[in-house]
Amino acid sequence: MQSLLVLGRQPALGLAELESLYGAAALRPVGKQAVVVDIDPCLLAFDRLGGATKFCKILTTLDTTHWGQIEKFLVGVAPGHSQTMPEGKMLLGLSVVGLDIGLRQLEATGLTIKKAVRKTGRSVRLVPNKAPELNSAQVIHNKLTGPNGWELVFIRDGNKTIVAQTVKVQDIESYTRRDRERPKRDTKVGMLPPKLAQILINLAVGRLPEDKLSSICEIPAGQPIPRPILGQTVLDPFCGTGVVLQEALLMGYDVAGTDLEPRMVEYTAKNLEWLSDMYGLEHKDYPLEVGDATSHKWSVIPDFVATETYLGRPFTEKPGPEILAQTAMECNLIIKKFLNNIGQQVPSGTRFCLAVPAWQTRPNQFKHLPLIDSLSDMGYNRMSFEHIADEDLIYYRADQIVARELIVITKR
Numbered sequence: 001m002q003s004l005l006v007l008g009r010q011p012a013l014g015l016a017e018l019e020s021l022y023g024a025a026a027l028r029p030v031g032k033q034a035v036v037v038d039i040d041p042c043l044l045a046f047d048r049l050g051g052a053t054k055f056c057k058i059l060t061t062l063d064t065t066h067w068g069q070i071e072k073f074l075v076g077v078a079p080g081h082s083q084t085m086p087e088g089k090m091l092l093g094l095s096v097v098g099l100d101i102g103l104r105q106l107e108a109t110g111l112t113i114k115k116a117v118r119k120t121g122r123s124v125r126l127v128p129n130k131a132p133e134l135n136s137a138q139v140i141h142n143k144l145t146g147p148n149g150w151e152l153v154f155i156r157d158g159n160k161t162i163v164a165q166t167v168k169v170q171d172i173e174s175y176t177r178r179d180r181e182r183p184k185r186d187t188k189v190g191m192l193p194p195k196l197a198q199i200l201i202n203l204a205v206g207r208l209p210e211d212k213l214s215s216i217c218e219i220p221a222g223q224p225i226p227r228p229i230l231g232q233t234v235l236d237p238f239c240g241t242g243v244v245l246q247e248a249l250l251m252g253y254d255v256a257g258t259d260l261e262p263r264m265v266e267y268t269a270k271n272l273e274w275l276s277d278m279y280g281l282e283h284k285d286y287p288l289e290v291g292d293a294t295s296h297k298w299s300v301i302p303d304f305v306a307t308e309t310y311l312g313r314p315f316t317e318k319p320g321p322e323i324l325a326q327t328a329m330e331c332n333l334i335i336k337k338f339l340n341n342i343g344q345q346v347p348s349g350t351r352f353c354l355a356v357p358a359w360q361t362r363p364n365q366f367k368h369l370p371l372i373d374s375l376s377d378m379g380y381n382r383m384s385f386e387h388i389a390d391e392d393l394i395y396y397r398a399d400q401i402v403a404r405e406l407i408v409i410t411k412r
């Protein structure tokens, strides 16, 4: 059974997350922006994916990329499909990925389909495209995944076109709430987006056993996963305001966190309390402690470590070479000492995903932390991915100087 996922702004991160959870063999990337996933759709825990924006059911694959022929196919099938829907207005949306179609052409196709469906006596509302692909907000707002909705996604696959129907989109409202409404935020420590926190966790936990996935799949959409299902602990040793731990809790893990700053530990505790109230989670005294990650002795042995480490000073404009070298040295030293310290406390095989700083020196060119080249000497194996190059695991925006480089390692 195959599903198709449309990937987010940085598709490599979404692909890596999927490879981590389901293995490379279950995935077939389609162009840069989508991936066909060969697992039971029920086992695809879409809510816990930070890097996929749409979950679609594949309807068919056409032996063409010619838009005229694609339109002809649609005009043929749309009236029949509309008859399978409940009474009322049909809501139609069209999205194209990787095909060179202008908005005018897309609109014209929409109108042609609308006309064909109207002949059957049913009214149709076409959701206007502002871009070739409708975004999650448009899909949600126009109820395109509801009983009367039909969002069709056309994805170029070599000289073919996959036609898929959107079944779910990312719950953007919930992400915004988790990000903006939590009681304690701090712009100085940086704002890790919840989606990126999910990716870090998914990269840290690796393959999910099928029995766990089956249990997760019984949880209604949007509900947190009860902790006993997974029964494992995620540690964030640079927990800051607690975004990673918030997401880990919602994904069904037990959590533990430390930070050098007492204020940050307090913020994390407050945010976890708020989250537990908000999502009806059992309140628990999570092990949250003040501690310097370079020397701390943790009171829990974690199953996984997922963290955004110290990123050095924030830069709003490009620093001079000396300042940059000094900042990189400082971060390198702290993170290296941290890895040496925790390496003596966790069992062999413990998996980590670290978001460490990298500095964008020119568009799409980065200065990396030197320690990345000496992970093996430090007793760690770096995990590589089949579908993504290591250097593509960088989260950044075009205008950002401090980027976050994701590194997945296991303790030897």
Ligand SMILES: C[S@@+](CC[C@H](N)C(=O)[O-])C[C@H]1O[C@@H](n2cnc3c(N)ncnc32)[C@H](O)[C@@H]1O
Binding pocket: 189, 190, 191, 192, 237, 238, 239, 240, 241, 242, 243, 244, 258, 259, 260, 261, 264, 291, 292, 293, 294, 308, 309, 310, 311, 334
């Ligand atoms: C980039 S922030 C992490 C932000 C976090 N992801 C969040 O959700 O807010 C890095 C954090 O590392 C902490 N930190 C810096 N040096 C540290 C050290 N040696 N040991 C532990 N924490 C440290 C800072 O206080 C800061 O909260």
